[in-house]
Amino acid sequence: MPIDEQLLADLQKETFRYFSHETNPSNGLVLDSSRPDSPVSVAAVGLGLAAYPVAVERGLLRRGEALARALAAVRFFHAAPQGREPDATGWKGLFYHFLDRESGRRVWSSELSTVDSAFLIAGMLMCAAFFDGPASEETELREKVDELYRRVDWKWALGRSRTLCHGWKPESGFLRYRWEGYDEALLLYALALGSPTHPIPPDSYHAWCETYRWERRYDVEYLYAGPLFIHQLSHVWIDFRGIQDAYMRERSIDYFENSRRATLVHRLYAIENPHGFEGYGADAWGLTSCEGPGPAVHEIDGRRRRFWGYVGRGAPDGPDDGTLAPWAVVASLPFAPEIVMPAIGRMNRPRLRGEDEYGFCATYNPTFPSAPGRRGWVSRWHYGLNQGPIVTMIENHLTGLPWTLMRRCGYLVEGLRRAGFEGGWLDEASGRPEPGRDQPRPRAQR
Numbered sequence: 001m002p003i004d005e006q007l008l009a010d011l012q013k014e015t016f017r018y019f020s021h022e023t024n025p026s027n028g029l030v031l032d033s034s035r036p037d038s039p040v041s042v043a044a045v046g047l048g049l050a051a052y053p054v055a056v057e058r059g060l061l062r063r064g065e066a067l068a069r070a071l072a073a074v075r076f077f078h079a080a081p082q083g084r085e086p087d088a089t090g091w092k093g094l095f096y097h098f099l100d101r102e103s104g105r106r107v108w109s110s111e112l113s114t115v116d117s118a119f120l121i122a123g124m125l126m127c128a129a130f131f132d133g134p135a136s137e138e139t140e141l142r143e144k145v146d147e148l149y150r151r152v153d154w155k156w157a158l159g160r161s162r163t164l165c166h167g168w169k170p171e172s173g174f175l176r177y178r179w180e181g182y183d184e185a186l187l188l189y190a191l192a193l194g195s196p197t198h199p200i201p202p203d204s205y206h207a208w209c210e211t212y213r214w215e216r217r218y219d220v221e222y223l224y225a226g227p228l229f230i231h232q233l234s235h236v237w238i239d240f241r242g243i244q245d246a247y248m249r250e251r252s253i254d255y256f257e258n259s260r261r262a263t264l265v266h267r268l269y270a271i272e273n274p275h276g277f278e279g280y281g282a283d284a285w286g287l288t289s290c291e292g293p294g295p296a297v298h299e300i301d302g303r304r305r306r307f308w309g310y311v312g313r314g315a316p317d318g319p320d321d322g323t324l325a326p327w328a329v330v331a332s333l334p335f336a337p338e339i340v341m342p343a344i345g346r347m348n349r350p351r352l353r354g355e356d357e358y359g360f361c362a363t364y365n366p367t368f369p370s371a372p373g374r375r376g377w378v379s380r381w382h383y384g385l386n387q388g389p390i391v392t393m394i395e396n397h398l399t400g401l402p403w404t405l406m407r408r409c410g411y412l413v414e415g416l417r418r419a420g421f422e423g424g425w426l427d428e429a430s431g432r433p434e435p436g437r438d439q440p441r442p443r444a445q446r
Contacts, residue, residue, distance in 0.1 A: 016387075027102075028073025048069075087106055092153040097110040114167055163179055182225045202420070221251075224262075235334070239425065243416065243421045243425065259332070269316045282339075286325050293323065308323075323368075327360060351376075361378050
């Protein structure tokens with residue numbers, strides 16, 4: 001195996017350990033982070049589900065073991081209480097952002113999250129496409145996933161507006177924030193449009209696109225969003241190569257090319273390093289929403305520096321406090337491998353490896369004063385939302401397996417078409433197959 005492929009295989013294996021160790025096997029729920037007493041994140045569950053087919057194909061899990069894990073999660077959410085009660089698991093087919101690990105009930109007064117529910121449903125749909133055999137448990141998984149998707153009331157989540165709402169709380173109703181401006185909701189809108197039971201109208205997608213910002217940075221023109229994760233998460237599931245909506249047709253690119261350009265901008269920003277942070281450069285970049293060493297303020301070399309905790313870091317407009325996220329670099333691998341692989345190689349050193357053997361650390365900051373006379377901070381924790389894209393986007397780069405599976409999801413195909421996407425593989429996709437049942441696929445025997 002070539003050196004680069006071995007490095008990626010090792011990174012996938014180490015990163016996937018998070019889902020092996022931070023999952024409740026009785027209900028399939030995945031912890032938000034490796035912090036003590038962390039709650040479950042439904043987005044992490046979805047990303048774990050998306051990682052299971054990859055783990056089977058890479059020999060990290062036996063097919064039967066992966067099926068048991070996926071089915072535990074699907075059975076839990078299928079039977080979980082849905083209602084207006086503040087301690088339910090969900091409502092209107094959507095689910096609360098954070099849940100208790102054992103009971104699966106809402107915690108932290110979290111919101112009924114539209115986008116995190118979309119990540120969860122997408123992970124389920126990927127498993128439904130992968131576990132396509134006639135065995136009773138695989139059939140049960142597909143049927144329950146289909147019922148879970150069909151019961152989501154996406155139209156209700158509009159909250160009497162044109163664009164989708166971020167969420168809802170039983171104590172106060174819909175949140176004031178909406179999915180407007182280019183963001184990670186691309187997958188959310190596609191799933192909401194493709195529903196056979198409660199779809200949103202195509203006008204909602206057009207209203208979202210009306211809030212986009214086309215920018216020119218470092219002589220690169222692209223649809224702007226500062227944090228890298230925005231240019232990555234929907235691409236975990238959807239192969240945007242060669243397919244375009246009306247917005248992208250007008251600009252003669254697609255969302256895949258747009259993410260490539262955003263990745264290049266992040267690297268150019270790190271090379272320029274306008275704020276003079278330590279460690280930035282051609283092979284050290286990657287700003288995204290992530291944990292940081294703050295909140296704190298320190299005077300460093302006569303300059304007052306402010307550091308934040310969790311914040312939506314981005315480039316080139318910031319915010320930026322010198323914190324970099326290795327996972328954000330790896331998740332850009334399909335878009336620009338020529339600049340990502342050297343960065344992965346540079347990060348592949350003991351200091352940026354976590355003590356719990358889950359691969360790269362979540363974040364690090366070479367500028368932050370960790371002790372008198374010493375600089376450099378590394379996060380102690382790992383996060384499911386970071387780990388999942390490492391596993392799946394490496395696989396999309398190497399084999400395209402996650403993309404191939406989701407191309408077979410008739411609901412997603414229909415949602416993309418209702419959004420106005422045309423071209424490429426979408427023009428060749430079959431009409432409206434049941435999830436995972438249109439074409440048999442050779443699979444590894446584990």
